[in-house]
Amino acid sequence: MKITAIRFAKLKVPLVTPFKTALREVSFIEDLVVIIETDKGEIGYGAAASTPVITGDTHQSILSVIKQFIAPKLLGMEIENLNQICQLIQSSVVANYSAKAALELAVYDLWGKLYQAPLYKLLGGGSKTLRTDITISVDNIDKMLSDCALAVSQGFDILKVKIGNDLQQDIERVKAIYQGFGQQTQIRLDVNQGWDAKQTVFALQKLESHNVELELVEQPVKSDDFKGLKYITERVNTPIMADESAFSPKQVIQLLEQNAVDIINIKVMKTGGLSRAIEIANITAQYQAQCMIGCMLEGSIAVAGAAHLASAKAQQISKIDLDGPALGQYDPVQGGVEFNGPAITLSDGPGLGIKSIDTLQPINDGVWPL
Ligand SMILES: C[C@H](N)C(=O)N[C@@H](CCC(=O)O)C(=O)O
Numbered sequence: 001m002k003i004t005a006i007r008f009a010k011l012k013v014p015l016v017t018p019f020k021t022a023l024r025e026v027s028f029i030e031d032l033v034v035i036i037e038t039d040k041g042e043i044g045y046g047a048a049a050s051t052p053v054i055t056g057d058t059h060q061s062i063l064s065v066i067k068q069f070i071a072p073k074l075l076g077m078e079i080e081n082l083n084q085i086c087q088l089i090q091s092s093v094v095a096n097y098s099a100k101a102a103l104e105l106a107v108y109d110l111w112g113k114l115y116q117a118p119l120y121k122l123l124g125g126g127s128k129t130l131r132t133d134i135t136i137s138v139d140n141i142d143k144m145l146s147d148c149a150l151a152v153s154q155g156f157d158i159l160k161v162k163i164g165n166d167l168q169q170d171i172e173r174v175k176a177i178y179q180g181f182g183q184q185t186q187i188r189l190d191v192n193q194g195w196d197a198k199q200t201v202f203a204l205q206k207l208e209s210h211n212v213e214l215e216l217v218e219q220p221v222k223s224d225d226f227k228g229l230k231y232i233t234e235r236v237n238t239p240i241m242a243d244e245s246a247f248s249p250k251q252v253i254q255l256l257e258q259n260a261v262d263i264i265n266i267k268v269m270k271t272g273g274l275s276r277a278i279e280i281a282n283i284t285a286q287y288q289a290q291c292m293i294g295c296m297l298e299g300s301i302a303v304a305g306a307a308h309l310a311s312a313k314a315q316q317i318s319k320i321d322l323d324g325p326a327l328g329q330y331d332p333v334q335g336g337v338e339f340n341g342p343a344i345t346l347s348d349g350p351g352l353g354i355k356s357i358d359t360l361q362p363i364n365d366g367v368w369p370l
């Protein structure tokens with residue numbers, strides 16, 4: 001099965017409630033969809049989110065880097081040579097991880113179609129069902145409490161609470177949420193780089209002294225502040241997780257060698273797709289560190305790839321933050337992974353299992369080669 005062409009489209013889904021973090025605020029999931037065509041008539045789906053404040057990638061940059069640097073190398077490649085294709089994708093240009101992720105996802109989808117097996121089975125097999133947390137956006141306390149109440153009524157039992165835009169208010173937000181929901185749910189915090197190391201130690205010691213028990217705190221400080229992460233990890237009991245600090249296998253090795261964090265958050269938009277996400281999961285196993293599989297604010301095409309990986313690598317990936325599709329008002333993708341509240345159900349269709357996608361908006365001049 002040979003690659004013959006690549007097409008591009010956009011997919012936009014309104015959110016139930018605006019997604020607000022210390023880094024950005026958005027009201028839609030907007031994905032660039034990559035469709036790889038083959039000589040056997042099979043097509044593979046991949047997608048990338050634009051998260052410029054985290055990855056530096058925009059839809060425009062993803063599109064042009066694929067067309068200019070990566071796609072020319074893929075034409076005519078045999079899908080059965082999966083590792084060689086991933087190596088080509090990774091080496092064709094530095095960084096640009098979201099572009100690489102979208103392409104790798106479509107190639108892995110085709111690999112499953114070639115062998116007529118769902119991806120999680122080809123990756124080693126695992127459970128068809130997973131459970132995700134849900135993100136509570138940073139906002140005033142009343143809004144955050146009502147978002148928590150809605151999430152709990154929908155069956156979510158792990159809340160990923162976004163904070164990081166005001167230290168004192170953040171402490172009050174977490175105390176209020178813990179008081180209201182700490183008995184029924186596990187609470188994880190994501191600061192999205194909003195504090196510095198000393199502020200983090202102050203806030204977490206304060207919360208610990210109020211008996212607030214947190215499952216973990218994600219990326220409290222700037223992404224390049226490995227020393228800050230280590231300073232925090234040495235001083236608090238709450239487990240610390242790297243997100244924006246952990247893109248590459250090398251960074252993960254550095255973080256774990258330095259005992260800078262307890263947990264690694266793997267996301268395909270940071271690793272450049274599944275091949276390096278698998279590498280990172282294997283590295284964390286060597287260090288007996290836990291990992292989470294996460295997502296950007298992205299729809300169910302890309303998150304499907306992460307879900308198949310989470311199933312197959314369940315021994316390493318013990319925490320799941322794959323709530324992107326659940327934050328949208330609807331899922332335009334049929335036949336792939338099903339996202340229903342906290343429940344994620346993998347399909348046994350080949351590859352990612354996607355049958356069709358509604359409301360795809362083709363991009364003008366969005367075919368390569370033209
Ligand atoms: C959506 C997911 N739960 C999440 O919070 N992901 C990111 C932020 C993604 C974005 O800004 O699109 C994270 O920081 O963990």
Ligand SMILES: [Mg+2]
Nearest residue numbers: 190218219243
């Ligand atoms: Mg995060």
